[in-house]
Amino acid sequence: MILIKKNETLKVASVFTVKLLPKDIQQLALFLDVDGTLYEIENSPNLIKPCFKLQKKLQTIRNRLGGALALISGRSLDDLDRIFENDKISVAGNHGAQLRDTLRLKEYQAESGKIKGIAYKISELLNGQKNIEIENKGSNLTVHFRNSTIDRKEINKIMFEIVKYEPKLILLEGKEVLEVKPLSHNKGTAISYYMKTKPFIKRRPIFIGDDISDEDGFETVNKIGGWSVRVGNYKRSKANFFLPNVKSVHEIMEQLLKSR
Numbered sequence: 001m002i003l004i005k006k007n008e009t010l011k012v013a014s015v016f017t018v019k020l021l022p023k024d025i026q027q028l029a030l031f032l033d034v035d036g037t038l039y040e041i042e043n044s045p046n047l048i049k050p051c052f053k054l055q056k057k058l059q060t061i062r063n064r065l066g067g068a069l070a071l072i073s074g075r076s077l078d079d080l081d082r083i084f085e086n087d088k089i090s091v092a093g094n095h096g097a098q099l100r101d102t103l104r105l106k107e108y109q110a111e112s113g114k115i116k117g118i119a120y121k122i123s124e125l126l127n128g129q130k131n132i133e134i135e136n137k138g139s140n141l142t143v144h145f146r147n148s149t150i151d152r153k154e155i156n157k158i159m160f161e162i163v164k165y166e167p168k169l170i171l172l173e174g175k176e177v178l179e180v181k182p183l184s185h186n187k188g189t190a191i192s193y194y195m196k197t198k199p200f201i202k203r204r205p206i207f208i209g210d211d212i213s214d215e216d217g218f219e220t221v222n223k224i225g226g227w228s229v230r231v232g233n234y235k236r237s238k239a240n241f242f243l244p245n246v247k248s249v250h251e252i253m254e255q256l257l258k259s260r
Ligand SMILES: [Mg+2]
Pocket: 033, 034, 035, 036, 037, 209, 210, 211
């Protein structure tokens, strides 16, 4: 039995489905996270390889949407280029700190010296811990510990202590990763940026993502009347729709391709 207190509403997200007419396609902008959304999460981020079929599918969707497709990821632009081998799709890397569309590249002025210092500190503090990957991405830093036996609370504490005195940086908790990132940029600011530029402007945004770092994006999309979709099992989300898994994201993409 579910008890609902007075003035409290129970929000239940619905499964995301699309039934669109060709004219509706002209009104849409699609934003997609990468890991856990387009790709299943792997043990190490390097295990994600380029997939020609997926690249082709994204290009077709991009063309169908008149260019209004962007990938919004925590990976760096270099890494995204390695996976997607296509600079025609708009891409936001490092959780919105790097932005690229067909016309320009905008990069947050990274505090790379500070990030380097933090990377050094963490590797010293975690000395001896096996299977922890520290990835310095210039403006951001990711610590991957999926394959490590380290106490999750302990690593959270270590990272929090390092970042808490940095006013321009914030610690973000993801799925078996911790990210140190600029406070001023996130997936929501990336989506806002695209929505102010052609060809995204005046379209209805859809954002599909699977992790805590996608919540800023959901919030942004909700504010402008878009559809926010969270993938997988989650306890709390600002998303107003959900999809059960990566496979179902691909099914939605197939439906978009069929809408003609
Ligand atoms: Mg993800």
